[in-house]
Amino acid sequence: MNYENEHIANTYQRLPVNVLNGNGAILHDINGKRYIDMMGGYGVAILGYGNKKIKEAVCRQFDTIPIAHASEYTAAREEFIKNLTGIVPAGLDKFYLGNTGAEAIEAAIKVVIKSSKNHKIIAMTNSYHGKTAGALSITYSEKYRQSFGDLLIKNVEFIRYNNMEDLDKIRKDNDISAVFFEPVQGEGGINIPDREYVRELRQITEDKGIILVADEIQSGLGRTGKMWAHEHFGIKPDIITIGKGIGGGIPLSVTAGKPEFMDNLAKGEQSSTTGGNPIAMASGSAVIEQLTDDLINEVAVKGELFRNTLKEYLADSRIVKEIRGLGLMDAIELRVKFLPVFMDIINRGVLPLYSGINILRMLPPYVISNAEITEAAKIMSEGIKSYNKEVAP
Incomplete structure (x- = not known):
């Protein structure tokens, strides 16, 4: 990481993740840590890794x-x-x-x-x-x-x-x-x-x-x-x-x-x-x-599953303003700045994206499984709830 930082122009917000390999919607870093990839290379890895x-x-x-x-x-x-x-x-x-x-x-x-x-x-x-x-x-x-x-x-x-x-x-x-x-x-x-x-x-x-x-x-x-x-x-x-x-x-x-x-x-x-x-x-x-009709229909269904699971887990959250999206193009809008929540979620094993100063954004591979979607929603909710405790009502 340090060598890249020394020689690559400072035009990206760098994350504390050194990716080694990936399969489907799962990435592993050089230390073997597993991440559910809700970033998808900024929406590039629509068919996941290792296709x-x-x-x-x-x-x-x-x-x-x-x-x-x-x-x-x-x-x-x-x-x-x-x-x-x-x-x-x-x-x-x-x-x-x-x-x-x-x-x-x-x-x-x-x-x-x-x-x-x-x-x-x-x-x-x-x-x-x-x-x-x-x-x-x-x-x-x-x-x-x-x-x-x-x-x-x-x-x-x-x-x-x-x-x-x-x-x-x-x-x-x-x-x-x-x-x-x-x-x-x-x-x-x-x-x-x-x-x-x-x-x-x-x-x-x-x-x-x-x-x-x-x-x-x-x-x-x-x-x-x-x-x-x-x-x-x-x-x-x-x-x-x-x-x-x-x-x-x-x-x-x-x-x-x-x-x-x-x-x-x-x-x-x-x-x-x-x-x-x-x-x-x-x-x-x-x-x-x-890109078959069946795969694209699955994207719609998986997106609904992800948003509904988030809404269930975060129903009582004080810092969540809105959960929205279409298919697997989704956002959690917060009432606080996203950065501490974002970094905590990464540390827990999910890689999301962000927008502006208060929005978590997700563009996962279409091949993500229902189990992985549910797990990602649970982990992200835990990160948000953890931050909830630090925010006064």
Whole structure:
């Protein structure tokens, strides 16, 4: 740990965990301590650790051809595209292949700017879309933005997430090219909008010819109990961004959109040396092939089990404000700062995430068992109850 701290730029909140190996939803550190992983590599390990099909696909591709630039054709890329076309919303079948979620957002920003005579972008309060310059321009948090104001896109306006009144700003503004939104906000604290709000947002953007971009990097691929989180609201966006779990642990992202928009990117305007590389394509195909209806239905059921178990254990907690989520995208909002509770839970053998200053966030692998979910809920509840005792009524 000390060697990493000496040589790695200090840009991450480091945890006191030195991971050695993992299987399914369980991690072990170098001392053999067991953790139930409710972090999932920030939502990347959707199929858990040690997935045999992903491993076999990657090894097979490595022995065939491990790298081929996107200017060359490969069978692995063609297979991935065919698989991807089978799961994206109908009509969103033109793709840009990248490596990270932020890269997918950057491509989407370029697409909407090239596709409209207007260049104003609407984003949402509490949004998170990444930290590269374009993505950071539509990410709300001032703590990420404050040092880089001169680099950010100027023509961006933030409206309140899930606020019907603020939709009037879109109605009355004729300079908007696109609206970027998360169907369920992740880093913002697992915020779930009202169905009426999302449907009204879609109707307004359709009426005004504004491109609607759904950031599904964290909420997509079955995370909420449906393939795409926007399906919960009965809408279809014009562009979606995909990342995290799509590569099975290999860096991979996708910007998927209607050809009428995606085709506006000219040659050379967006490219990546390793975007669409064969190993990522093989791993991505192995992931998609395992995202069955049964698995995604299990995600919905397991999420209900997790939240209901937490609510049972924490029914009398004074410091829990709300337990919420969709599928295995869940949050515990506290009435106190999360850090001491968070560190105590890690010490007890569960690895969660966090949002803001008072929210515990969970993005576990879909393959987590019911027994592991129940155990994780019990351990987290014990950590919260332990802190309850230190807080005056």
